[in-house]
Amino acid sequence: xxxxxxxxxxxxxxxxxxxxxxxxxxxxxxxxxxxxxxxxxxxxxxxxxxxxxxxxxxxxxxxxxxxxxxxxxxxxxxxxxxxxxxxxxxxxxxxxxxxxxxxxxxxxxxxxxxxxxxxxxxxxxxxxxxxxxxxxxxxxxxxxxxxxxxxxxxxxxxxxxxxxxxxxxxxxxxxxxxxxxxxxxxxxxxxxxxxxxxxxxxxxxxxxxxxxxxxxxxxxxxxxxxxxxxxxxxxxxxxxxxxxxxxxxxxxx
DNA sequence: TAGGCCATCTGGTCCT
DNA sequence: AGGACCAGATGGCCTA
Numbered sequence: 180x181x182x183x184x185x186x187x188x189x190x191x192x193x194x195x196x197x198x199x200x201x202x203x204x205x206x207x208x209x210x211x212x213x214x215x216x217x218x219x220x221x222x223x224x225x226x227x228x229x230x231x232x233x234x235x236x237x238x239x240x241x242x243x244x245x246x247x248x249x250x251x252x253x254x255x256x257x258x259x260x261x262x263x264x265x266x267x268x269x270x271x272x273x274x275x276x277x278x279x280x281x282x283x284x285x286x287x288x289x290x291x292x293x294x295x296x297x298x299x300x301x302x303x304x305x306x307x308x309x310x311x312x313x314x315x316x317x318x319x320x321x322x323x324x325x326x327x328x329x330x331x332x333x334x335x336x337x338x339x340x341x342x343x344x345x346x347x348x349x350x351x352x353x354x355x356x357x358x359x360x361x362x363x364x365x366x367x368x369x370x371x372x373x374x375x376x377x378x379x380x381x382x383x384x385x386x387x388x389x390x391x392x393x394x395x396x397x398x399x400x401x402x403x404x405x406x407x408x409x410x411x412x413x414x415x416x417x418x419x420x421x422x423x424x425x426x427x428x429x430x431x432x
Numbered sequence: 433t434a435g436g437c438c439a440t441c442t443g444g445t446c447c448t
Numbered sequence: 449a450g451g452a453c454c455a456g457a458t459g460g461c462c463t464a
Contacts, residue, residue, distance in 0.1 A: 255441060257451075262439070288437060438461085447452080 272296055 273292050274280070276299060287295065 251442085254443095254451090258442085258453090259440070261452075266439095290437090434464095436461105436463085439459095441458085442456085443454105444456105445452100445454080448450090 269289055269292055273287055276287070276292065276295055
């Protein structure tokens, strides 16, 4: 509809707001012209009715054309700002997501960003639970109760050796479908920022492999998987229904 | 060229 | 009343 306003933003998710420009385009487009015509017709009708009533002009509650235009522009501007803020938040979310960043990498779409974020949170939660379980197995419940700080440090230090959770595969599939990966196993990780996401190597980001989700155990973990034998790790346990649904969603993307 | 993604406008609804 | 939020409509840009 609004081609001029759209061209000014250059498809950035957080374009610079040029209110006057968009307003100009708004004034120039057909919808607004039709809107003005309708508004004029309505005001004329109202005037006729008031004259017919013969009374005083009672248009205090009914704004005139200019007021309606100003109101409309204000509302549009607010909505634009709201959407820009939303996009900024989306960009912030993209920045902390474990996918390849860079100019050569296509930006994640909004829906992909949200799905990826959800998967990422689920994966981290599962990993944390798994690490707690592992530490509990190693040190025993009493030892774990004695030093929770040690537990915490053990969790953080051993996180780098986490088996790849099936949820991570959905990250792979999502990223694989939306962008080319910057990080490979041979390339050094980029310098971490204060809010930098876990390194790609942490998530074992290699070449995206499509269809791995169909067989999560395929590259499941450092656990050894024997045919016909149940795996002891909780990461190999069936995922919640919601997660499975999300997997299919992500795969369909 | 079709489809995906996006920005913007717009009207409705709810809340303060 | 004014603002926030939401969803539908519309049209532009980009990619396969």
